[in-house]
Amino acid sequence: MGDSWDDCADSWDSNSDVIEYSKKAFDSLCKFISLENLTVLDFGCGTGLLTEKIARIATSVVAIDSSPKMIEVLKNKNIYNVTSLSCELSRESINNNPIFESGFDLIVASSVCAFVSDYENTLSDLNLLLKQGGTFIQWDWKRSNEAGSFGFTNEIIINAYSNVGLSLVRVSEEFLLTSEKGAMQVLMGVARSA
Numbered sequence: 001m002g003d004s005w006d007d008c009a010d011s012w013d014s015n016s017d018v019i020e021y022s023k024k025a026f027d028s029l030c031k032f033i034s035l036e037n038l039t040v041l042d043f044g045c046g047t048g049l050l051t052e053k054i055a056r057i058a059t060s061v062v063a064i065d066s067s068p069k070m071i072e073v074l075k076n077k078n079i080y081n082v083t084s085l086s087c088e089l090s091r092e093s094i095n096n097n098p099i100f101e102s103g104f105d106l107i108v109a110s111s112v113c114a115f116v117s118d119y120e121n122t123l124s125d126l127n128l129l130l131k132q133g134g135t136f137i138q139w140d141w142k143r144s145n146e147a148g149s150f151g152f153t154n155e156i157i158i159n160a161y162s163n164v165g166l167s168l169v170r171v172s173e174e175f176l177l178t179s180e181k182g183a184m185q186v187l188m189g190v191a192r193s194a
Contacts, residue, residue, distance in 0.1 A: 017177065019049065024174075028174045029054075033106065033135060033137075035054060036058070037058075038105040038106050039058070039104050039105050039131075040054055041063075042064070042109075042110075043109045044110070044115070045071075045074065047070050052077065058081070061083070062100075063085070064087055085099060089126070100129055105135070107134070108138070109140075112138075113152070114140045114152060127164050133193060134193045136190070137188065137190050139187070142186065161189070167193070170189075171189045172187065173185050
Protein backbone atom coordinates (compact mmCIF):
# COMPACT_ATOMS: atom_id res chain seq x y z
CA MET A 1 0.00 0.00 0.00
CA GLY A 2 2.91 2.36 0.73
CA ASP A 3 3.94 2.79 -2.93
CA SER A 4 0.54 3.98 -4.17
CA TRP A 5 0.34 6.49 -1.32
CA ASP A 6 3.90 7.58 -2.07
CA ASP A 7 2.71 8.59 -5.54
CA CYS A 8 0.17 10.99 -3.97
CA ALA A 9 2.48 12.56 -1.37
CA ASP A 10 3.76 15.61 -3.24
CA SER A 11 0.30 16.86 -4.21
CA TRP A 12 -1.65 15.64 -1.15
CA ASP A 13 -1.63 18.95 0.76
CA SER A 14 -3.10 20.80 -2.23
CA ASN A 15 -6.07 18.42 -2.69
CA SER A 16 -9.15 20.43 -1.67
CA ASP A 17 -11.11 17.31 -0.62
CA VAL A 18 -8.27 16.17 1.65
CA ILE A 19 -7.97 19.65 3.16
CA GLU A 20 -11.74 19.80 3.80
CA TYR A 21 -11.79 16.29 5.31
CA SER A 22 -8.99 17.11 7.77
CA LYS A 23 -10.68 20.39 8.75
CA LYS A 24 -14.01 18.69 9.41
CA ALA A 25 -12.34 15.83 11.31
CA PHE A 26 -10.44 18.32 13.48
CA ASP A 27 -13.56 20.38 14.16
CA SER A 28 -15.46 17.26 15.27
CA LEU A 29 -12.49 16.17 17.39
CA CYS A 30 -12.37 19.49 19.24
CA LYS A 31 -16.10 19.35 19.93
CA PHE A 32 -15.60 15.97 21.58
CA ILE A 33 -12.35 16.22 23.54
CA SER A 34 -9.94 18.85 24.82
CA LEU A 35 -6.48 18.27 23.35
CA GLU A 36 -4.62 20.26 26.00
CA ASN A 37 -1.94 18.27 27.83
CA LEU A 38 -2.57 15.12 25.77
CA THR A 39 -0.08 12.80 24.15
CA VAL A 40 -1.51 11.82 20.78
CA LEU A 41 -0.83 9.15 18.17
CA ASP A 42 -2.00 10.02 14.65
CA PHE A 43 -2.24 6.62 12.97
CA GLY A 44 -2.12 6.79 9.18
CA CYS A 45 -1.21 10.47 9.35
CA GLY A 46 -0.38 10.94 5.67
CA THR A 47 1.33 14.31 5.20
CA GLY A 48 0.08 15.47 8.58
CA LEU A 49 -2.79 17.82 7.74
CA LEU A 50 -4.64 16.66 10.87
CA THR A 51 -1.38 16.24 12.81
CA GLU A 52 -0.53 19.93 12.32
CA LYS A 53 -3.85 21.03 13.77
CA ILE A 54 -3.61 18.68 16.77
CA ALA A 55 0.01 19.67 17.47
CA ARG A 56 -0.99 23.32 18.00
CA ILE A 57 -2.84 22.25 21.17
CA ALA A 58 -1.59 18.84 22.35
CA THR A 59 1.58 18.29 24.36
CA SER A 60 3.07 15.97 21.74
CA VAL A 61 2.08 13.99 18.68
CA VAL A 62 3.57 10.82 17.26
CA ALA A 63 2.55 10.53 13.62
CA ILE A 64 2.93 7.22 11.80
CA ASP A 65 2.19 6.21 8.24
CA SER A 66 3.21 3.31 6.02
CA SER A 67 4.19 5.71 3.20
CA PRO A 68 7.78 6.96 3.49
CA LYS A 69 7.06 9.84 1.09
CA MET A 70 4.04 11.02 3.10
CA ILE A 71 6.23 11.01 6.22
CA GLU A 72 8.97 12.88 4.36
CA VAL A 73 6.47 15.66 3.51
CA LEU A 74 5.41 15.80 7.18
CA LYS A 75 9.01 15.89 8.44
CA ASN A 76 9.75 18.82 6.14
CA LYS A 77 7.10 20.83 7.99
CA ASN A 78 9.41 20.84 11.06
CA ILE A 79 6.68 20.83 13.68
CA TYR A 80 8.52 21.00 17.00
CA ASN A 81 6.29 18.67 19.04
CA VAL A 82 5.69 16.04 16.34
CA THR A 83 7.72 12.87 15.98
CA SER A 84 7.03 11.15 12.68
CA LEU A 85 7.76 7.59 11.70
CA SER A 86 7.19 5.53 8.57
CA CYS A 87 6.21 2.02 9.61
CA GLU A 88 3.54 -0.63 9.37
CA LEU A 89 1.84 -0.97 12.75
CA SER A 90 2.38 -4.44 14.18
CA ARG A 91 3.14 -6.06 17.52
CA GLU A 92 6.78 -6.22 16.40
CA SER A 93 6.96 -2.50 15.58
CA ILE A 94 5.23 -1.68 18.87
CA ASN A 95 7.60 -3.86 20.91
CA ASN A 96 10.76 -2.73 19.10
CA ASN A 97 10.22 1.02 19.05
CA PRO A 98 10.72 3.04 22.25
CA ILE A 99 8.47 5.79 20.89
CA PHE A 100 5.48 3.59 21.77
CA GLU A 101 6.56 2.68 25.34
CA SER A 102 4.64 5.34 27.28
CA GLY A 103 1.34 4.91 25.47
CA PHE A 104 -1.04 7.65 24.40
CA ASP A 105 -3.96 9.57 25.87
CA LEU A 106 -5.57 9.81 22.44
CA ILE A 107 -5.20 7.91 19.18
CA VAL A 108 -6.77 9.30 16.01
CA ALA A 109 -7.18 7.53 12.68
CA SER A 110 -8.57 9.74 9.93
CA SER A 111 -9.72 7.96 6.78
CA VAL A 112 -7.32 5.08 7.33
CA CYS A 113 -9.03 2.10 9.01
CA ALA A 114 -10.98 1.17 5.87
CA PHE A 115 -7.63 0.81 4.07
CA VAL A 116 -5.93 -1.59 6.51
CA SER A 117 -5.90 -5.28 5.64
CA ASP A 118 -7.18 -6.48 9.04
CA TYR A 119 -9.30 -3.88 10.83
CA GLU A 120 -9.77 -5.81 14.09
CA ASN A 121 -6.10 -6.75 14.35
CA THR A 122 -5.15 -3.11 13.80
CA LEU A 123 -7.64 -2.01 16.48
CA SER A 124 -6.17 -4.57 18.85
CA ASP A 125 -2.67 -3.17 18.26
CA LEU A 126 -3.89 0.40 18.72
CA ASN A 127 -5.67 -0.61 21.94
CA LEU A 128 -2.29 -1.78 23.29
CA LEU A 129 -0.98 1.74 22.76
CA LEU A 130 -3.76 3.52 24.64
CA LYS A 131 -3.16 4.52 28.22
CA GLN A 132 -5.79 3.26 30.65
CA GLY A 133 -8.91 5.32 29.99
CA GLY A 134 -7.39 6.64 26.75
CA THR A 135 -9.58 7.54 23.80
CA PHE A 136 -9.56 6.16 20.25
CA ILE A 137 -11.29 8.17 17.51
CA GLN A 138 -11.64 7.19 13.88
CA TRP A 139 -13.25 8.85 10.88
CA ASP A 140 -14.07 6.66 7.89
CA TRP A 141 -16.43 6.57 4.95
CA LYS A 142 -19.89 5.18 5.61
CA ARG A 143 -20.55 2.12 3.49
CA SER A 144 -23.54 2.43 1.17
CA ASN A 145 -25.97 -0.40 0.48
CA GLU A 146 -24.42 -1.01 -2.93
CA ALA A 147 -22.62 -4.31 -3.50
CA GLY A 148 -18.86 -3.93 -3.10
CA SER A 149 -19.23 -0.61 -1.32
CA PHE A 150 -16.17 0.78 0.46
CA GLY A 151 -16.06 1.84 4.12
CA PHE A 152 -17.84 0.83 7.31
CA THR A 153 -21.29 0.51 8.79
CA ASN A 154 -22.05 1.46 12.38
CA GLU A 155 -22.41 -2.25 13.17
CA ILE A 156 -18.97 -3.16 11.82
CA ILE A 157 -17.34 -0.50 13.99
CA ILE A 158 -19.37 -1.36 17.11
CA ASN A 159 -18.67 -5.10 16.78
CA ALA A 160 -14.96 -4.56 16.15
CA TYR A 161 -14.59 -2.34 19.22
CA SER A 162 -16.32 -4.98 21.33
CA ASN A 163 -14.21 -7.80 19.89
CA VAL A 164 -10.91 -6.10 20.80
CA GLY A 165 -11.96 -4.92 24.27
CA LEU A 166 -12.54 -1.24 23.54
CA SER A 167 -15.49 0.38 25.33
CA LEU A 168 -17.84 2.02 22.84
CA VAL A 169 -18.59 5.67 23.44
CA ARG A 170 -20.42 6.36 20.19
CA VAL A 171 -20.59 5.93 16.44
CA SER A 172 -22.18 8.78 14.54
CA GLU A 173 -22.62 10.21 11.08
CA GLU A 174 -20.30 13.11 11.76
CA PHE A 175 -20.05 15.05 8.52
CA LEU A 176 -20.74 14.97 4.82
CA LEU A 177 -17.99 15.51 2.27
CA THR A 178 -19.17 16.79 -1.09
CA SER A 179 -16.98 16.72 -4.17
CA GLU A 180 -17.37 16.46 -7.92
CA LYS A 181 -17.75 12.70 -7.41
CA GLY A 182 -20.80 13.24 -5.20
CA ALA A 183 -21.54 13.37 -1.48
CA MET A 184 -20.17 10.84 0.98
CA GLN A 185 -21.07 10.47 4.65
CA VAL A 186 -18.23 10.15 7.15
CA LEU A 187 -18.67 8.11 10.33
CA MET A 188 -16.91 9.00 13.57
CA GLY A 189 -16.26 6.12 15.93
CA VAL A 190 -15.20 6.80 19.50
CA ALA A 191 -14.06 4.24 22.08
CA ARG A 192 -12.06 4.12 25.30
CA SER A 193 -9.59 1.63 26.65
CA ALA A 194 -10.83 -0.40 29.58
